[in-house]
Amino acid sequence: MISRRRFAQLSTALLPAAWAGPTWAQAPRAPLPDVAKIITGFPAGGTLDALARRVADRLRDKYAAAVLVDNKPGAGGQIGILTLRDSPADGTTLLITPSSMLSIYPYTYPKLRYTLDDVAPVSLGAMMDHGLAVGPGTPDSVRTLADFLAWIKANPNSANYGSPGAGSMPHMVGVLLGQFAKLDMRHIAYRGTVPGIQDLLGGQIPAFWGPIGDYLQHAKGGKLRVLATAGAKRSPFLPQVPTLQELGYPLKVSEWYGFFLPGKASAETVQRAADALRVALVHPDVVEHGKQYGLEVKPSTTAELAQMLKADADQWRSLIKQTGFTAES
Structure with missing residues (x-):
């Protein structure tokens, strides 16, 4: 016996298109923002800037009609994070930053002007040594x-x-x-x-x-x-160069670049940015371009990036306590 629901489904499928009612799956997408920007806390011309610009190219006409890179150098990358913190949380302003500003600075700068609550993890961008x-x-x-x-x-x-x-x-x-x-x-x-x-x-x-x-x-x-x-193993980009650990020094650390939104961004806004970045970061053009700069380009989920940040912060909290270092040292 055919259930009422199945009967209704079959009946609708047999109707002429003019009678079938609206096709909700084909509803028009929300218009893209005119402009989005990716902030970096460092000058143009370096590794971070190169990745930001290549990703911006891939986000154009997909995440926003235009995607620009906005360099905000100063205070060892802190200006970039402060700029993100004070930006609208509508998804039009992203930040790409090395992990140091979030995993090390909280333990070395006693008067840091931001906290981890000021940023929302979106996606890993790349790993580097x-x-x-x-x-x-x-x-x-x-x-x-x-x-x-x-x-x-x-x-x-x-x-x-x-x-x-x-x-x-x-x-x-x-x-x-x-x-x-x-x-x-x-x-x-x-x-x-x-x-x-x-x-x-x-x-x-x-x-x-x-x-x-x-x-x-x-x-x-x-x-x-x-x-x-300084990594746990030799870099594939400089395989002839030994690590500190190989040379007898008990240290193995690597850094990553991550994408963030303002901390007050909604979960839906974060997910939209993460989805766009996931596509951009696996594009062969971006991956191959990253290799020229010694980067292993790859995306992550927002949860994975948050976990990486916590693990790094835990490691550096211990190392900094060991050194007794502060930013005024």
């Missing part, structure tokens, strides 16, 4: 990390290194390496990797800790030498 590079500011004989540390010990006035910002993960890796090696290594904070690497290439500083993607082309051209990376 940090490396220690040296350039013309060191003798050509410095070819290994052991060479570099011996040179620093013999030349204490040259015992400094740069990083993309005070309290950033590369800065903290440098602090920990100095403690492990029992060397007083002075830190020079830059507003992102681009100006720091320019000084490294010019010989104004002897060394720089930062994303390996910013070194790749210079290392291949022989202008810089990458001596070590």
Whole structure:
């Protein structure tokens, strides 16, 4: 016997199209916003900026009619997060940021002007490793990390290194390496990797800790030498370079870039952004472009990104307590 519901379904299917009533599945989609923007807390030209711009290209005409990248450098990436916090929560303003600003800064800046409640995790963007590079500011004989540390010990006035910002993960890796090696290594904070690497290439500083993607082309051209990376295993982009752990230093950390919305964004708004990013981040053009910058590009769910952030925060809370470091150090 055919149920009443099944009978109604069959009857409707047999009706001429003009009698079948509206087809709700074909209802027009809500119009796209005219403009959306992706904020970064660092200058144009670096690894983060490159990924943001390629993703923006893929979101155009899908997430918004136009998607722009808005660079807000300053305070080691904090300005970008503050800009996101104060933006409308309608989905038209996203942030892409390294994890340091959210997993490390809360434990190193006693007067931080934002909290984790000010951001809503949307999706992972990419994974990366940090490396220690040296350039013309060191003798050509410095070819290994052991060479570099011996040179620093013999030349204490040259015992400094740069990083993309005070309290950033590369800065903290440098602090920990100095403690492990029992060397007083002075830190020079830059507003992102681009100006720091320019000084490294010019010989104004002897060394720089930062994303390996910013070194790749210079290392291949022989202008810089990458001596070590900080991840749990060797980077596929610099397989000849040993990790700190291989070299006897008990440290293994990697960083990620993540996409966030303002903390007050609704669950529906977050999900819409996550869905759009999931499509953009698996596009071959974005994935291959990321490889040029030493990035393993991949999306995640919002829950997965929140879990990654918590795990990183727990790890760095312990490491920072171990060092006794504060942003004023």
